[in-house]
Amino acid sequence: MNNNESELNAPFLQAFATGLRAMDVVGKVGHRKILDATPEQLSTLAHFVLAVKKLKETTETNPDYWDCECEANYIHKKADRLACHRCGATQDEQPDSRVSEIS
Numbered sequence: 001m002n003n004n005e006s007e008l009n010a011p012f013l014q015a016f017a018t019g020l021r022a023m024d025v026v027g028k029v030g031h032r033k034i035l036d037a038t039p040e041q042l043s044t045l046a047h048f049v050l051a052v053k054k055l056k057e058t059t060e061t062n063p064d065y066w067d068c069e070c071e072a073n074y075i076h077k078k079a080d081r082l083a084c085h086r087c088g089a090t091q092d093e094q095p096d097s098r099v100s101e102i103s
């Protein structure tokens with residue numbers, strides 16, 4: 001699927017914004033132990049970790065698979081198929097599939 005710009009931007013911007021808040025928290029906690037952080041500060045840090053994890057899952061690709069240009073069933077295993085007979089796309093000009101989309 002190639003409509004991934006807006007899909008990718010939303011989680012990225014979310015992680016980025018949460019990351020900025022988390023950095024602010026780390027700056028305020030300073031050299032004190034992380035256990036001294038308030039629940040709100042810990043929550044911000046936890047949200048950042050989760051956002052980065054989600055971002056990774058959303059954007060991480062598997063080099064063993066590729067996406068053709070079909071609306072459905074567009075994930076192909078490279079070991080099985082290097083060209084799609086329906087849309088004519090070939091593996092060398094198409095992106096690898098996202099890990100989150102491979103079943």
Ligand SMILES: [Zn+2]
Pocket residue numbers: 068069070074084085086087088089
């Ligand atoms: Zn196809």
